[in-house]
Amino acid sequence: MTLVSDIEGLHSANGxxxxxxxxxxxxxxxxxxxxxxGRGTYVDDIVLARLxxxxxxxxxxxxxxxxxxxxxxxxxxxxxxxxxxxKQVAEICSPWVGTLTxxxxxxxxxxxxxxxERVCWQGEPVLAIVAESRQQAxxxxxxxxxxxxxxxxxxxxxxxxxxxxxxxxxELGDNLCxxxxxxxxxxxxxxxxxxxxxxxxxxxxRHTGVTMETRSVLADFDPAExxxxxYQSHQAPHMMQDLYARHFSLxxxxxxxxxxxxxxxxxxxxxSYPDDFATVALSMLLKRxxxxxADRLDSFVSDVHAREHLIRARMxxxxxxxxxxxxxxxxxxxxxxxxxxxxxxxxGNQVLNITGGPYxxxxxRGHLKVVLQNKAPTSQYRGVxxxxxxxxxxxxxxxxxxxxxxxxxxxxxxxxxxxxxYPCTGASGIxxxxxxxxxxxxxxxxxxxxxxLRHEQEELRKKGIYRGIGLAVLVELTNPxxxxxxxxxARIAAQDGATVRLEPSGVVTCxxxxxxxxxxxxxxxxxxxxxxxxxxxxxxxxxxxxxDVTPYGGGTWASRGAGIGGEAVLQAGRALRRNMLEMAAVLxxxxxxxxxxxxxxxxxxxxxxFHLEVAELGRIANFRxxxxxxxxxxxxxxxxxYAQREYPFVFTNGVQASYVxxxxxxxFVKLLKHWAVEDCGRIINPLxxxxxxxxxxxxxxxxxxxxxxxxxxxxxxxxxxxxxxxVPMASEMPDIEIGHVQTPTKTSSLGAKGAGEAxxxxxxxxxxxxxxxxxxxxxxxxxxQPITPxxxxxxxxxx
Amino acid sequence: MIEYLGLLEKKMAESIEVTIRVNGVDHTRRVEPRMHLTxxxxxxxxxxxxxxxxxxxxxxACTVRLDGDxxxxxxxxxxxxxxxxxxxxDGASDRGDLVELQAxxxxxxxxxxxxxxxxxxxxxxxxxAEKPNATRDEVREYMSGNYxxxxxxxxxxxxICEVMENRRQTVxxxxxxxCAL
Numbered sequence: 001m002t003l004v005s006d007i008e009g010l011h012s013a014n015g016x017x018x019x020x021x022x023x024x025x026x027x028x029x030x031x032x033x034x035x036x037x038g039r040g041t042y043v044d045d046i047v048l049a050r051l052x053x054x055x056x057x058x059x060x061x062x063x064x065x066x067x068x069x070x071x072x073x074x075x076x077x078x079x080x081x082x083x084x085x086x087k088q089v090a091e092i093c094s095p096w097v098g099t100l101t102x103x104x105x106x107x108x109x110x111x112x113x114x115x116x117e118r119v120c121w122q123g124e125p126v127l128a129i130v131a132e133s134r135q136q137a138x139x140x141x142x143x144x145x146x147x148x149x150x151x152x153x154x155x156x157x158x159x160x161x162x163x164x165x166x167x168x169x170x171e172l173g174d175n176l177c178x179x180x181x182x183x184x185x186x187x188x189x190x191x192x193x194x195x196x197x198x199x200x201x202x203x204x205x206r207h208t209g210v211t212m213e214t215r216s217v218l219a220d221f222d223p224a225e226x227x228x229x230x231y232q233s234h235q236a237p238h239m240m241q242d243l244y245a246r247h248f249s250l251x252x253x254x255x256x257x258x259x260x261x262x263x264x265x266x267x268x269x270x271x272s273y274p275d276d277f278a279t280v281a282l283s284m285l286l287k288r289x290x291x292x293x294a295d296r297l298d299s300f301v302s303d304v305h306a307r308e309h310l311i312r313a314r315m316x317x318x319x320x321x322x323x324x325x326x327x328x329x330x331x332x333x334x335x336x337x338x339x340x341x342x343x344x345x346x347x348g349n350q351v352l353n354i355t356g357g358p359y360x361x362x363x364x365r366g367h368l369k370v371v372l373q374n375k376a377p378t379s380q381y382r383g384v385x386x387x388x389x390x391x392x393x394x395x396x397x398x399x400x401x402x403x404x405x406x407x408x409x410x411x412x413x414x415x416x417x418x419x420x421x422y423p424c425t426g427a428s429g430i431x432x433x434x435x436x437x438x439x440x441x442x443x444x445x446x447x448x449x450x451x452x453l454r455h456e457q458e459e460l461r462k463k464g465i466y467r468g469i470g471l472a473v474l475v476e477l478t479n480p481x482x483x484x485x486x487x488x489x490a491r492i493a494a495q496d497g498a499t500v501r502l503e504p505s506g507v508v509t510c511x512x513x514x515x516x517x518x519x520x521x522x523x524x525x526x527x528x529x530x531x532x533x534x535x536x537x538x539x540x541x542x543x544x545x546x547x548d549v550t551p552y553g554g555g556t557w558a559s560r561g562a563g564i565g566g567e568a569v570l571q572a573g574r575a576l577r578r579n580m581l582e583m584a585a586v587l588x589x590x591x592x593x594x595x596x597x598x599x600x601x602x603x604x605x606x607x608x609x610f611h612l613e614v615a616e617l618g619r620i621a622n623f624r625x626x627x628x629x630x631x632x633x634x635x636x637x638x639x640x641x642y643a644q645r646e647y648p649f650v651f652t653n654g655v656q657a658s659y660v661x662x663x664x665x666x667x668f669v670k671l672l673k674h675w676a677v678e679d680c681g682r683i684i685n686p687l688x689x690x691x692x693x694x695x696x697x698x699x700x701x702x703x704x705x706x707x708x709x710x711x712x713x714x715x716x717x718x719x720x721x722x723x724x725x726x727v728p729m730a731s732e733m734p735d736i737e738i739g740h741v742q743t744p745t746k747t748s749s750l751g752a753k754g755a756g757e758a759x760x761x762x763x764x765x766x767x768x769x770x771x772x773x774x775x776x777x778x779x780x781x782x783x784x785q786p787i788t789p790x791x792x793x794x795x796x797x798x799x
Numbered sequence: 800m801i802e803y804l805g806l807l808e809k810k811m812a813e814s815i816e817v818t819i820r821v822n823g824v825d826h827t828r829r830v831e832p833r834m835h836l837t838x839x840x841x842x843x844x845x846x847x848x849x850x851x852x853x854x855x856x857x858x859x860a861c862t863v864r865l866d867g868d869x870x871x872x873x874x875x876x877x878x879x880x881x882x883x884x885x886x887x888x889d890g891a892s893d894r895g896d897l898v899e900l901q902a903x904x905x906x907x908x909x910x911x912x913x914x915x916x917x918x919x920x921x922x923x924x925x926x927x928a929e930k931p932n933a934t935r936d937e938v939r940e941y942m943s944g945n946y947x948x949x950x951x952x953x954x955x956x957x958x959i960c961e962v963m964e965n966r967r968q969t970v971x972x973x974x975x976x977x978c979a980l
Contacts, residue, residue, distance in 0.1 A: 028905050036901040038848030042914065045847035133842075135831075212914035212948050213862060263850075263914030264948050296853040320887030413855025422918035462890050518912030518949055691908045691954055722857035722946075729943040730952040731936075 022527035022537055025748050026687040029523040030537075040261035043216035043233050044384035048289040051218075052081050052281055053134040056275055058301060058437045059119035059125040059140050060148070062155070062374035062715035063168070063336075066117055066126060067147030071578070074129060076142045079136030083144075084128040086114035089281040092249050096272075098338035099477040101267050103345050103509045106178040108338035109169035112275035113225030117452030118151070120336035121376050122716050125275045125302025128282055130290060151182070153374045155715040157308065159335030160371035168336050168372050175233075177338055177403065178345040180427055182352055187365040190325040194316035198399040202392050202783040205708035206308040208783020209381050210727050214294040215303060217276050219283035221327060228449060229256045230280060233263065234516060235270040236555030240298035241547045242491045243341065244280055259545035262517040266699065267381040268303050269517075270557045271339050275302065292666045299722035305382035305709050306347060307794060308333050310390050313355075315396040316363075321406045324428070325363035326356040328392060332370050341406025344378050346372045350385025350477070352429050356393050357475035358437055358578030359415045359654065374715045380557070386476055386702055386709045386761035394472045395783060398772065408471050408773075409450055412655070413441055416473060430475070433646075435653040437473060440677040444471075444655050447739045448675045453659065457719035461777065467672070470658045470770030472762040475651045478559035478680070478754025480743065483648035495643035496560075497551025498568035499577045500529055502636040504622040506600060506615025508533050508576070510538045513553020515544040519756060521561050525569045527684060529749070532573025533580070551639055559754020562684055563650065566640055567748040571640035580617055583634035587620065616778040642748065650745045650751045653679035656697070656762035658770040659734075664778070664796060667789030669705060669771055671734040682751035690738045696759025697736055702728045706762035708786050749790075817881040819879035822890030829961065830877045837861045837872030839880075840887060848889040850914055852946070859945030860917035863887050869925045899925055899965070903958035911949030919945045922957045927966070935960055 046526050071083045095110040115126045127144065131137035152166040159165050160175040167175055188537040191197055193594040218231040228250060235239055237257040245252040262269060279292040294302065309332045318325040330351050334344035401411035415422065416437035425431050438750025444450070452467075457467045482494035496513040503509055510529045516522045522542040544550060551568075554560065577597055584602040585592035588611055596605040602612040620627060621634050628634070644650060659673040676693055683689050706726035708719045719725045764785055771792070772781050779796040792797045812830040821844060828843050828939050835854075840846050840863070854873045864886040884930045886955030891897050902911070910916040911969035919942070926933060933941065938959050939952070947955065 018980065029908065030903055032908070032910055032913070034909050036897075036904055036920070037892040038850075041847075042850075044851070047845070135834075135838075202874065212946065213850070213859065214852075219949065246933045253805055258954060261914075262912060264912045266948070296855065296858075302967040321888040510974045518910070520911075687908050691911065692952050694951035695949045696951075699948070720854060722853040723855060727946060727948065728947065728952075730956060731939040733939070733952050748815055763912075 050288045055137040059124045063151040064147040068335045074140035074265040077140040079132035081130045086116040096340045098340035102488040117188040141308040159611040174749040175372040199314035204307040204309045207707035209262035209266040209268035216293040218291040219280040221283040246301040248658035259615040265517040297419040304379040333373040339379035347385045354389035354600040358473040383760035391765040466774045468774030469771040470766045472765035474762040476758040477649035479563035479650035493554040496553030498572040499639040504618040524684045535600040558758040567642040575638040660770040662774040667792035674736040677739040680755035681753035682744040697763040700763025704767040836875040839877035907954040907958040909954040909958040
């Protein structure tokens with residue numbers, strides 16, 4: 001919850017508000033102030049009376065039968081309240097299967113909060129140890145002895161479907177979770193006759209989100225009223241409310257999910273996890289509040305992982321550089337269970353849909369195989385499929401440009417969809433409303449001074465300094481309709497609601513289903529509400545993150561917060577403004593059309609002459625309704641909902657460039673500079689959009705250069721700690737320059753598209769292309785991410 | 800095994816009395832020798848403004864001041880801090896010690912989720928004190944012990960460099976008031 005108590009930033013560092021209002025202005029986030037003093041409230045900061053703490057004993061093996069459990073010592077240890085196993089939890093919590101019906105043929109097995117007889121990945125929760133303190137629970141956990149009976153492991157996705165590979169869930173018949181093919185027809189013919197065919201294999205390592213605040217959940221069940229309150233670090237509170245209600249057979253109205261401050265999410269916190277359900281079960285069984293906060297070692301083996309794709313790809317072009325066709329074959333390994341309820345097949349599905357997305361080619365074929373394996377489950381993480389699709393597409397485009405002797409930028413200019421070609425449909429079938437590739441490329445060329453940079457690169461190369469320029473054009477799906485989940489049967493809202501009400505004091509309270517994880521959601525909602533109603537932003541209070549309080553909604557994912565939630569706020573604010581004007585018109589005995597609300601005052605629409613403070617409307621409506629005319633009272637509380645229904649998704653576009661220097665002796669890559677031009681439609685707050693881009697680009701760079709969950713042949717994670725798993729640090733990252741093109745979507749009156757993921761989508765491709773450009777004199781290429789110094793040295797033949 | 804654990808448990812349970820001054824107030828508690836300073840601050844004193852991100856000394860979220868120097872609270876035992884002076888982000892804020900940095904972080908949006916911010920600001924203040932003439936690259940290097948997953952770091956670096964530049968342009972006497980140069 002945020003009271004927008006001051007906006008002094010508007011008048012100092014950020015300059016004045018634009019004349020036309022707050023939308024489009026660089027407004028600082030009012031709710032950042034509490035974080036600047038450390039005064040946010042994350043789940044681990046919440047302490048309730050009789051609070052118990054749980055830690056989970058997790059499987060140390062990738063695949064094993066759970067033999068005899070000896071927890072006698074643990075039970076007698078100080079502070080231990082209970083030790084609970086899978087069967088006890090399963091008595092009150094029903095299992096789930098992570099499939100969606102529109103992903104035809106998809107399979108997964110029933111999954112329980114705690115493993116029942118068998119564990120299927122290292123990190124799967126097995127036993128709950130509940131104690132008065134977390135330390136006591138951890139002490140007790142150390143003493144538990146389990147007679148693990150190892151089972152054969154499916155470690156490698158490449159052999160997961162082989163006949164002699166064990167089947168993880170025999171009842172499924174094989175280890176194939178999902179497969180799909182897109183084929184426009186005519187693909188083989190194009191490849192046979194093309195002047196130029198480039199072909200390459202790309203590999204993307206598993207990585208994970210590493211939110212600074214680990215996953216955390218505090219469940220508080222009241223057995224008297226059978227009401228459940230869950231404080232959770234999460235992106236989709238209504239989704240969790242629905243899941244808890246259904247799997248614990250509680251009425252939805254008895255479940256309240258509260259998301260206070262969320263310390264980073266990036267998709268890691270948009271899923272349900274087995275230990276979420278287990279923690280709720282413990283609160284119900286023990287009739288007291290129970291808190292689970294993952295420690296960092298828990299996180300690495302139990303948070304969703306993402307990526308792990310192996311893609312064979314080829315592209316056909318004419319001798320003049322016209323792209324004719326793409327073909328990809330994508331294999332991805334997703335762990336032993338598809339994650340519930342969003343599934344683990346969406347990433348692969350998006351790779352298939354997005355590959356080749358920016359270009360005009362007509363022929364496309366994509367094959368996807370999603371296989372099960374005994375590793376941590378994978379699911380949606382920032383960018384979902386896009387970084388992979390973009391790297392494959394742009395890797396091939398670059399390779400073809402080299403082969404044909406065409407400049408990288410020119411190759412893109414030749415082939416991107418024309419800015420006047422919309423609406424249209426891409427070869428993979430994606431429906432595009434309106435994009436701006438050509439404008440973005442022109443702006444990028446200027447922003448980075450492309451020609452000068454090429455010249456510099458050339459000069460330095462003569463001196464034995466190997467720099468590279470890498471480009472990546474991208475499309476990004478945002479503002480999804482029901483196409484993602486609703487049509488597949490998942491109860492994840494495609495709409496979001498906003499309630500806007502005028503308080504007696506003249507403050508406008510705005511309740512929204514989409515919450516805040518630090519991206520500035522509450523700030524942009526305050527900007528929109530302030531403009532829509534006509535009050536200063538410091539008189540708008542935004543409330544999010546509480547299913548008992550806000551309208552129902554989907555929450556934060558697929559870059560939908562601004563576009564979907566923002567439109568709901570705009571509609572509700574406008575409706576409130578109309579009602580306020582009608583009330584003022586009665587009081588003033590004027591025509592409502594002759595009045596306006598500006599700066600918190602009712603004024604004459606033409607002359608701007610002051611009539612009434614908005615607070616006066618609040619006062620009269622609440623305390624002196626007797627002075628109003630007979631009939632219905634003014635409606636000063638308004639709710640509006642919005643769902644994007646014209647397209648499956650509203651695509652955005654952009655282009656990125658990376659400038660790197662490769663040390664040929666050591667294989668180290670220095671990121672010198674990064675540029676991005678993006679088009680997220682109407683920009684509500686440029687300060688926040690720029691920061692979304694930068695943060696997302698750095699997460700993309702993390703995957704491209706550093707981050708990988710390394711597994712051994714027994715499917716055990718080798719680097720599951722913050723010390724061993726590398727994330728980007730300040731000293732390694734480049735400065736990132738951002739440019740904007742604004743093509744508002746016509747699917748809403750706000751015109752905003754999403755901006756949260758495009759950075760992650762394009763950065764790996766741009767960096768990979770830059771490295772390969774630097775390596776050009778050595779006729780070496782790297783196509784496996786993360787691109788480590790070792791891989792570079794191998795590519796140039798040093799090792 | 801069980802005998803060993805029993806012994807261990809006994810040793811662990813031998814709590815030690817410590818007196819630690821936190822944000823200007825002395826707190827005397829009996830603590831287990833293994834309790835780290837962050838657990839002491841968060842669990843014993845209920846001061847939740849310092850964060851735990853990894854508990855193995857990598858991420859920097861738990862950075863606090865110990866007798867004026869920044870330390871990782873997860874790598875210092877409470878018993879080691881006996882008799883010493885600890886300051887957390889809220890204490891420093893209440894003294895007005897971080898005003899310039901906080902304003903610059905706010906203006907540059909140098910924080911998103913806020914989880915790293917307590918540690919980030921204290922590290923930044925230490926940088927300003929230690930290396931008032933640091934270059935941009937040196938600022939990046941110094942801040943590399945504090946992880947942030949949201950911002951991509953640039954806004955943090957911009958904010959710190961701006962404060963540094965502003966201080967360079969003011970006379971040293973004025974500078975001393977808030978930044979212990």
